[in-house]
Amino acid sequence: MIQTVEIARIMTDLLPKLGAEDTAVIGVNLPALTSRLRHLEDAFPEGVQHSIAIKTNPHPKMLEFLVSQGFGLEAASIEEVRMALAAGCSPAQIVFDSPVKTRNEIREISSFPGILANVNSLEELDRFDADFEGILGIRINPQVHTGAPDLYDVSKNESKFGVPVDMKEHIVDAALRYPVRALHMHSGSQMKNLNIQRGALKELKRIADTINAEAPGKIKVLDIGGGLLTESLGSQTQMEAYGQIVAEVFRGSGYLLVTEFGQWVQDEAGFALSVIEYVLTPNKVFIHLGADFFMRDVYTKARSFPMTVWNGDATQVQGLDKVYDIAGPLCFAGDYLAHGIQLPAVLQEGQYLFIDHTGANTYALWSRHCSRTLPATWAWDGNSMVKWSNRLTIGF
Numbered sequence: 187m188i189q190t191v192e193i194a195r196i197m198t199d200l201l202p203k204l205g206a207e208d209t210a211v212i213g214v215n216l217p218a219l220t221s222r223l224r225h226l227e228d229a230f231p232e233g234v235q236h237s238i239a240i241k242t243n244p245h246p247k248m249l250e251f252l253v254s255q256g257f258g259l260e261a262a263s264i265e266e267v268r269m270a271l272a273a274g275c276s277p278a279q280i281v282f283d284s285p286v287k288t289r290n291e292i293r294e295i296s297s298f299p300g301i302l303a304n305v306n307s308l309e310e311l312d313r314f315d316a317d318f319e320g321i322l323g324i325r326i327n328p329q330v331h332t333g334a335p336d337l338y339d340v341s342k343n344e345s346k347f348g349v350p351v352d353m354k355e356h357i358v359d360a361a362l363r364y365p366v367r368a369l370h371m372h373s374g375s376q377m378k379n380l381n382i383q384r385g386a387l388k389e390l391k392r393i394a395d396t397i398n399a400e401a402p403g404k405i406k407v408l409d410i411g412g413g414l415l416t417e418s419l420g421s422q423t424q425m426e427a428y429g430q431i432v433a434e435v436f437r438g439s440g441y442l443l444v445t446e447f448g449q450w451v452q453d454e455a456g457f458a459l460s461v462i463e464y465v466l467t468p469n470k471v472f473i474h475l476g477a478d479f480f481m482r483d484v485y486t487k488a489r490s491f492p493m494t495v496w497n498g499d500a501t502q503v504q505g506l507d508k509v510y511d512i513a514g515p516l517c518f519a520g521d522y523l524a525h526g527i528q529l530p531a532v533l534q535e536g537q538y539l540f541i542d543h544t545g546a547n548t549y550a551l552w553s554r555h556c557s558r559t560l561p562a563t564w565a566w567d568g569n570s571m572v573k574w575s576n577r578l579t580i581g582f
């Protein structure tokens with residue numbers, strides 16, 4: 187969690203650099219991101235390849251930063267594969283997970299050495315030629331309930347993702363008949379029950395072992411997906427607990443393990459800033475970020491974002507609290523970021539609302555609704571705010 191003194195440093199550096207058009211700003215907290223990346227590496231056994239999910243924050247500079255730190259990238263579309271390559275990611279550290287890969291897309295990636303391409307169905311295997319230079323994987327639906335919210339639970343029986351694990355015999359048979367060298371599983375985002383996930387990992391390993399018993403050395407790579415809730419870095423994190431489970435399940439097995447975390451990495455490494463445009467009696471505050479930036483939160487269940495209020499001279503607005511509703515700028519009734527939250531009673535036009543923990547699934551989901559301009563992105567490097575991209579008018 188970012189400290190108030192650090193927010194003050196960010197505001198002191200940033201505010202003089204903004205123009206009148208900068209009614210909102212998207213921020214990246216690089217020191218926080220770096221700590222999270224190191225924590226992720228340390229939590230897992232050595233040799234695990236972490237390919238961060240591009241969909242969580244696809245900013246080109248973010249991808250370059252992740253690659254510069256030695257991380258791979260997980261692409262959910264051919265566009266994301268191209269973005270990963272443009273960011274300098276080696277094909278061997280790219281995972282291509284689209285569930286609807288076209289024949290042309292498969293042709294495009296077929297000469298990328300070492301790219302891990304996970305098929306979503308056994309039918310998809312026929313689209314890969316024998317000369318595919320990457321690693322071919324089968325995505326398995328573990329059919330477990332890890333406590334992921336319904337919307338992000340991809341392991342249900344009717345899920346559109348992966349071959350159901352109860353088709354184990356078909357999976358083994360297909361892996362033996364096709365040039366398959368990997369198995370993949372992503373149980374869903376925001377998993378709460380790691381014990382159930384432990385069972386799913388063991389089943390994944392059992393299937394790989396069964397294939398290798400028939401054809402020694404055939405399955406080399408196990409991609410276990412992402413899916414951990416965001417959390418602050420403390421003494422014993424969920425990520426460490428998960429890393430220990432992974433170490434225990436796969437100890438001595440010789441499989442190359444790949445992960446695809448998104449939200450856990452990005453969420454607390456991002457923040458946003460908006461000018462407070464109107465403060466209405468009795469308690470409604472209008473800002474410049476709503477369902478366009480906080481798409482998931484406004485349309486589903488809003489996360490509770492830590493918020494503080496700042497003056498134009500970078501001093502914090504303090505004093506007695508009052509209860510406010512935070513409304514976004516879009517023209518529909520449900521465009522609220524929060525209801526009934528406590529903020530200083532003296533809110534007024536021209537102050538800034540600093541919203542923390544906005545790094546995941548926000549910029550990535552920017553919506554065209556009401557055609558508003560995508561704010562500029564700035565990155566805090568611990569000393570100053572560096573502009574990553576300009577404001578961008580949405581073209582139709």
Ligand SMILES: Cc1ncc(COP(=O)(O)O)c(C=O)c1O
Pocket residue numbers: 239242260283372374375376411412413414446447448449450
């Ligand atoms: C295949 C796959 N891998 C990884 C992720 C990242 O998940 P999370 O952000 O929960 O870590 C997702 C999220 O949708 C996914 O679908």
